[in-house]
Amino acid sequence: xxxxxxxxxxxxxxxxxxxxxxxxxxxxxxxxxxxxxxxxxxxxxxxxxxxxxxxxxxxxxxxxxxxxxxxxxxxxxxxxxxxxxxxxxxxxxxxxxxxxxxxxxxxxxxxxxxxxxxxxxxxxxxxxxxxxxxxxxxxxxxxxxxxxxxxxxxxxxxxxxxxxxxxxxxxxxxxx
Ligand SMILES: Nc1ncnc2c1ncn2[C@@H]1O[C@H](COP(=O)(O)OP(=O)(O)OP(=O)(O)O)[C@@H](O)[C@H]1O
Ligand SMILES: [Mg+2]
Numbered sequence: 001x002x003x004x005x006x007x008x009x010x011x012x013x014x015x016x017x018x019x020x021x022x023x024x025x026x027x028x029x030x031x032x033x034x035x036x037x038x039x040x041x042x043x044x045x046x047x048x049x050x051x052x053x054x055x056x057x058x059x060x061x062x063x064x065x066x067x068x069x070x071x072x073x074x075x076x077x078x079x080x081x082x083x084x085x086x087x088x089x090x091x092x093x094x095x096x097x098x099x100x101x102x103x104x105x106x107x108x109x110x111x112x113x114x115x116x117x118x119x120x121x122x123x124x125x126x127x128x129x130x131x132x133x134x135x136x137x138x139x140x141x142x143x144x145x146x147x148x149x150x151x152x153x154x155x156x157x158x159x160x161x162x163x164x165x166x167x168x169x170x171x172x173x174x175x176x
Contacts, residue, residue: 007141007153009160010132017043017129018050020139023159024125025054027143027151030076031104033121035113038129043137047127048109052078055107064111068094069101077106083115095119124148 011017028034028051036044049061056074064070064082072078079101086094102108102120110116113123125148130138141156143149 007149007156009139009141009156011043011137011139013135014043014046017046017137017139018053019159020156021047021050021052022054023155024127024141024152025051026155027125027148028055028076028107030106031121032124033102033108033110035123035126036109036111036129037113037126039131042129042131043139044111044127044129047129047139048080048111051107051109052080069098071101071106079106079108081108081110081116081120083110083112086112086115090115090119125152 009020011020024034024047034051036047038044045061045063052061052072052074055076055078057072057078058074059072061072061080062070064080068082068085070080072080081098081101090098098116098120102110108120110120110123113120122144124144126142126144128140128142130140132138141149141152143152
């Protein structure tokens with residue numbers, strides 16, 4: 001997808017994953033689409049919550065698993081889509097709804113994008129989250145544009161908690 005190495009960051013609590021979402025929000029503007037990959041309970045919705053809050057969405061962001069798409073008003077509109085339930089086959093009306101939600105007027109987050117491959121605009125950033133045991137997760141960011149990848153690396157580095165000596169705890173590093 002990109003010649004740049006992924007940015008990979010380990011988190012140890014839901015709040016840290018949400019904070020990564022907040023850092024990501026600094027990059028996003030209307031029309032952008034972010035894909036979130038990873039198993040059930042990986043932390044996709046948790047990361048979207050952090051991003052949405054940073055984008056000015058107030059109140060509770062629930063999982064759209066059974067509704068397919070939810071929309072929130074923040075400083076920019078935020079669309080939260082979920083392909084999970086669409087595993088087998090998508091009704092044309094559902095696809096129209098998803099495309100409308102993921103249009104130019106919103107920042108869109110898509111969980112389980114595998115089910116929607118080729119049906120939505122291309123993602124600006126693809127995130128994948130892996131279970132690492134207990135509350136630990138490995139969160140990888142891959143931006144389509146190298147310039148975005150560089151900016152993301154900066155945004156994440158600035159958002160990470162630091163040791164008292166000022167060294168990054170587990171800063172972004174090239175994954176692989
Ligand atoms: N480091 C962590 N990062 C994110 N979530 C964590 C972490 N540690 C524990 N959790 C817990 O894991 C769960 C993640 O749930 P979440 O709904 O975000 O997952 P999801 O990837 O969206 O799942 P689904 O595919 O079912 O939508 C939450 O209960 C959260 O509290
Ligand atoms: Mg979810």
